[in-house]
Amino acid sequence: MDTINILFCGTGGQGILTAAEIVGLAAMYDGHHVKKSEVHGMAQRGGSVESHLRFGKEVFSPIIECGKADFLLSFEKGEHERMKFMLKKDGIDLFEDFVKGQEKITNPKFLNTYMLGVLSKHLKISQESWQKALKAVIKPQFVEKNIEIFKTAAE
Template identity: 60%
Template sequence: MKSDKVTNIVICGTGGQGILLFSDILGMVALKEGFEVKKSEVHGMAQRGGSVITHLRFGEKVYSPLIEEGTAHFLISLEKLEALRYLHFLSSKGILISDTLEIEPLPALIGEVVYPKDIEERIRKRIKKVYFVSAFQIAKELGEIRTQNIVLLGFFSNFLPFSEDSYKDVIKETVREKFWSINFLALEKGRDLIRHQR
């Protein structure tokens, strides 16, 4: 990754999944590694499980926090339907990383719409580089589902030029001390998931 290149990352999911913490940690890691960072957050009914999306850009010089449609290098989603919802932001050569987790939105829960069963197929038809990972399931096995975002961040860290120490340092700065060890473990489990991908 060249230092003069701006990297565009869209992070999405639903309210309560820790999207903003994911974005904050990633942005602070990029700053710690010497990059300029710009970030923008858009969230509606976050408290009620509505969509949450953040734009994060880092590089030697970044002028705007907003990412235009079709220009994101990475789309990171903590929920499968949200990945499909925001797929238009991703470049045709971009990389999608999504949790396999499915959270039915309110209209689906009350029977107004049906949660699509072919999300992965629809995504793979449009994007070549796709990774579906079971971050929520791993967080559940760790006994702390709130670390889902850190598991996915750990997996994503395999695609970025930042040191593992930088992630751990930032976690120490943003998370209370009693949660350090579980978050370090979640990060490590996420990083290790790359071994099981094609």
């Protein structure tokens, strides 16, 4: 299997780092080698946040090269515009799915889980590994609701 490159971007407080952590764990639970890197400036004040996630049979660097991202998950329009140059020519930009998710999900705290469900349709990671990763990262009182939203988006 080739290395999969996923770039998450948005602003502080949107759950960018949490979303990347969940995907990384799910890939790891499925037996992939995973590397992750985070860049966050003024994250606590709504500043730019990005997380590079790479997984596959063997991964040596956590940083995605310019124009090599297979997937772009943007959680904010300005950050989407700023980072879309990272997406490869035939890469998948999930920003339209994010906009649709904003209309469907009434509580924005669950929007990143919705986006992970959308992303899961494109990745060969088992549902068992996704659920295990959600349970490992999400606070126990919110796990069931997150799994429900994930499954809705993954269908």
